[in-house]
Amino acid sequence: MRTWLTAPLSHDVSGALERLRRAPDVQQLAIMPDVHLSADVCIGVAVATTHLLYPQAVGGDIGCGMFAVALDIEASALASPGIAGKVLAEIGRAVPARRRNRRLVIEQPEAAVGGTLSHPSLESLRRNEGALEFATLGGGNHFLEIQADEESRLWLMVHSGSRALGQAIRDHHLSRGEPVDHRLRVLDANSTAGAEYLHDASCARRYADASRKAIAEEAGRVLGNTLGAKVCWETAITTDHNHVTREEFGGRDLWIHRKGAMPAHQGESGVLPGSMGSPSFHVAGRGHEPALCSSAHGAGRAMSRTEARSRISERTLRREMQGVWYDTRLAGQLRDEAPSAYKDVGTVLRAQRELVKVIRTLRPILNYKGV
Ligand SMILES: Nc1nc2c(ncn2[C@@H]2O[C@H](COP(=O)(O)O)[C@@H](O)[C@H]2O)c(=O)[nH]1
Numbered sequence: 001m002r003t004w005l006t007a008p009l010s011h012d013v014s015g016a017l018e019r020l021r022r023a024p025d026v027q028q029l030a031i032m033p034d035v036h037l038s039a040d041v042c043i044g045v046a047v048a049t050t051h052l053l054y055p056q057a058v059g060g061d062i063g064c065g066m067f068a069v070a071l072d073i074e075a076s077a078l079a080s081p082g083i084a085g086k087v088l089a090e091i092g093r094a095v096p097a098r099r100r101n102r103r104l105v106i107e108q109p110e111a112a113v114g115g116t117l118s119h120p121s122l123e124s125l126r127r128n129e130g131a132l133e134f135a136t137l138g139g140g141n142h143f144l145e146i147q148a149d150e151e152s153r154l155w156l157m158v159h160s161g162s163r164a165l166g167q168a169i170r171d172h173h174l175s176r177g178e179p180v181d182h183r184l185r186v187l188d189a190n191s192t193a194g195a196e197y198l199h200d201a202s203c204a205r206r207y208a209d210a211s212r213k214a215i216a217e218e219a220g221r222v223l224g225n226t227l228g229a230k231v232c233w234e235t236a237i238t239t240d241h242n243h244v245t246r247e248e249f250g251g252r253d254l255w256i257h258r259k260g261a262m263p264a265h266q267g268e269s270g271v272l273p274g275s276m277g278s279p280s281f282h283v284a285g286r287g288h289e290p291a292l293c294s295s296a297h298g299a300g301r302a303m304s305r306t307e308a309r310s311r312i313s314e315r316t317l318r319r320e321m322q323g324v325w326y327d328t329r330l331a332g333q334l335r336d337e338a339p340s341a342y343k344d345v346g347t348v349l350r351a352q353r354e355l356v357k358v359i360r361t362l363r364p365i366l367n368y369k370g371v
C-alpha cells in the first residue's frame with residue numbers, strides 16, 4: 001500500500017484500508033490525499049487486481065466525474081447581483097437537481113449508454129427513471145460552478161454522475177458477488193457475472209459522461225441568453241473518478257478500480273475541485289505508476305455531513321462564501337457543504353506533487369447546488 005497523505009490516517013480509515021489490502025487478489029493499493037471514510041471502501045483509493053472485481057471499490061455513483069469548459073467572457077460579466085440572481089434562477093430551472101423538478105425531459109443520445117443492460121430490471125430502469133434523470137445534477141455535493149481563471153476568463157465546471165442507474169447497477173451485481181469477508185463481495189472478471197458487471201458499469205460511465213455534457217449544454221444556453229456568452233467547446237476537459245478499467249502496469253494487465261480517485265496518466269487532463277468557496281484546479285497527470293497513475297479527485301471531506309451540520313453555523317457558511325454568488329436562501333441547508341467541511345485543497349495538492357501538475361487555478365464566482 002502506498003499513500004500520499006495530508007495527515008496521519010484515522011483509526012477507522014486505516015482499519016478499512018487494511019481490510020481492503022488483505023482482500024483476495026489485491027495487488028496494489030494507492031491512497032490519495034483526499035481519502036476519507038465511506039461505506040465498505042474508503043473514497044480516495046485506487047485498487048489493482050488481476051482477475052477479481054470489487055464493485056464496492058467503485059461505489060454506486062459509477063462514472064461520477066467533472067466536466068470543465070471555457071466561456072468567451074470575463075468575470076466582470078457577473079459583477080452585478082441582479083444578473084447573478086437571474087443566472088442562478090435560470091440555471092436552477094434548466095438543470096434541476098432532481099427529476100421531479102424537470103420541466104423538459106432531455107433525450108439521451110444514442111451513444112449515451114451504448115448497449116442493452118444485462119438484466120431486464122436494469123434496462124427498464126434505464127428507459128424510465130434513467131431517461132427522466134438524464135441531465136439532472138443530483139443532490140449533495142454535485143454542483144455546477146462558474147469560475148474565473150488567473151486571467152479572469154470564465155469557466156464552467158459540472159460535477160455529476162450516473163444518478164439512480166449507477167446505484168442500481170452496483171446493487172444488482174453486488175448481490176451476485178461472493179462474500180470474501182463480512183463486508184466485501186467479489187466477482188470474477190472471467191465469469192459471466194463479472195463480464196455483465198463490467199458491461200453495465202461501462203454503460204453507467206457513458207451515461208454519466210453524456211449527462212454532464214448535456215448539463216453543460218443546458219447551462220451554455222442559459223449563459224448565452226443571460227450574458228451573451230459562448231461556450232468554447234474545444235477547451236472541454238472531462239474526467240471521472242468512480243470506475244474500473246483494464247490498464248497495463250509494469251507489463252501486467254490489471255483491473256484498476258478507482259473510487260474517488262482521478263486517472264492521472266502522463267499528460268492526462270484532469271479537474272480537481274476544492275469546494276464552493278475555495279479554488280479548484282485544472283491539472284495534468286504525471287503518470288506516477290506507484291500511485292497507479294491516479295490522483296486525488298478533490299479536496300475530500302474533513303468532516304462527515306453530520307459533524308459539519310453540528311459544528312458549522314449558517315453564519316460561518318455565509319462568511320466563508322463571501323464573494324461567491326449562490327442561493328443564500330439555502331445557506332442553512334448547505335452547512336454540510338461549507339468550505340470548512342472540506343480539507344484544504346492546497347495541502348492536498350502539495351501532498352501529491354508527484355501525481356499531477358497544476359495547469360490552471362480557478363476561483364469560484366457562482367455556485368449552484370441542489371439540496
Ligand atoms: N469547486 C467546488 N468543489 C466542490 C464543491 N463541492 C464539493 N467539491 C469538491 O468536489 C469533490 C467531489 O467529491 P465526490 O467524492 O462527491 O466526488 C469534493 O471532495 C470536494 O473537494 C463545490 O460546490 N464546488
Ligand SMILES: [Mn+2]
Pocket residue numbers: 061064065159161241
Ligand atoms: Mn463525484
